Amino acid sequence: MVNACKVIDRRNTIPVLAMVMIKATKGGASIIGTDLDLYTTTFVPGTVTSDFTVLVDAHRLKATLDKVKDAATINFAIDDAALVTSIGKLNLSLHRGLDASEFPLEAAFRTALGTSNCSFVLPAATIAAVLDKVSFAVSTEETRYYLNGIYMHVDEHEQKLCFVATDGHRAALYKVDVPAGAGALPDAGIIIPRKTVAELHRMVSRNGRAQDAMVTAAEKGVSFLVGEDELLESKAIDGTFPDYGRVIPTSNRHRVGIPSAPLIDAIRQASSIMSEKSRRTSLSFSPGRLVVSCSSPEFGTASTEVRITSDFELSIGFNAGYLMQLLGQLDGGAMLEIDDPSGPAVIKDGADPAITYAQMPMRI
Known part of the structure; x- marks a missing residue:
């Protein structure tokens, strides 16, 4: 629930975007949240006797879960128009409200990511280090929206995978060796949005993080599979990142x-x-x-x-x-x-x- 609620805005003019999708299948449940530009899917292992998909108010459910500290497991069951839930000694009967078919699972950038031939693995610790050192320079100025993220691209001359951010006052550049598969990145690179950067940073920096993350990129999107059960899919910023070589000179005397x-x-x-x-x-x-x-x-x-x-x-x-x-x-x-x-x-x-x-x- 934490990952979904980090993505889902608390105030939504579109009711379905306030919902989290709980999709129970064999072996556990997938928890999906979105704001249309960013999707997060977390798989939680568990015992499922029959498949179901349901939408629930995300932040209300999380607020309830946060108040029950001694529960080792959560049980869900579908009963007519209600989602029956038991959390420790607390029993809930939650209104299902919207139909699961209304949840916006389809997005052009997700489709592009599903057919992309560009995937590569980076250690989660490397991603955490990159974001630690670069994200402070991401611009918050909305008029120059193409600076509102971290630019990821391959420097063919140096054969480095580069991560760059600038707000016009300062610039930050982090280079790592090009991992296998990253050479297929789009020539123009990918601008990873500020909100995605913040959520990815949280995921790869916390205690007990996974060892590796699978990065997949397409012209309009980028995704990060952290470990085997946390997926972050993001629409890329549609813009051209400036030539940062002009503000990072190489010949200062x-x-x-x-x-x-x-x-x-x-x-x-x-x-x-x-x-x-x-x-x-x-x-x-x-x-x-x-x-x-x-x-x-x-x-x-x-x-x-x-x-x-x-x-x-x-x-x-x-x-x-x-x-x-x-x-x-x-x-x-x-x-x-x-x-x-x-x-x-x-x-x-x-x-x-x-x-x-x-x-x-x-x-x-």
Whole structure:
């Protein structure tokens, strides 16, 4: 029920979309929920004496289940117009309401996924790592809807499976070796929607997660079979992801390693004088020295120093909030690559070469 309720909106103008489908067949029951763009199917093993399919109000049923903590099993039975349910000592007779034939199982992207020749396996831990490091950069700006997800594609030149997100202020890129079967991904790639990303992240990050996930892709959709009993099928975002190579340069001249924790602390201290943490912070590099400074027209200025090994002089401004959030993704030190004060800075994780970030500067 948890997976279905994560997908089903609490407020629906279409009554059937508030329902979860319980489809009992030999060996157990499939629990299906949808918002039309995202379908989740969870198979729960159990003993079934006769097949049935029924629709029940999803969030009301889950709220009832949540209140019965000591029940080891749930029993369902069909009795005329009711779904008779026993949960521990609690007995329910639930109105069936809508007919199961009204549930919208048919969708063009699901049909395309069913005939796709592109399927590959990724460790669930790898998917969790990718989403941990990339999803923070997904845009929430609805006008540029094509940025409202993670772009998955194969880089033919490097032979890497790439996952990219950007909100126009920063970009995040994670590369893994191309698994067998991923070469059949559509040439244009797939943009996985933000809601799908969040639900997939929850599924592959929780305790007791499955070891592997089967990914299937088609031009209009993508699905993730986590283990053997949890399926997430999603409509892809219909749009063209921008050429992210323009905001992640590969030839910045100046490179310097900086411990990320001291740099975050320096930015936090200097930006404390500003009323909003999203305001500009200045990083001034000189040989062996980095000065982090911020100013407030109403309050004054603040600066602090971080000892580094560098041999160049340059000052560049960044959004303090964005930069701290990006640095907080790093597990090792930050390798900062800068070309000039007006171009994007590239930040790499000293602990994981698969990760590359880019941060757009602000005018000083």
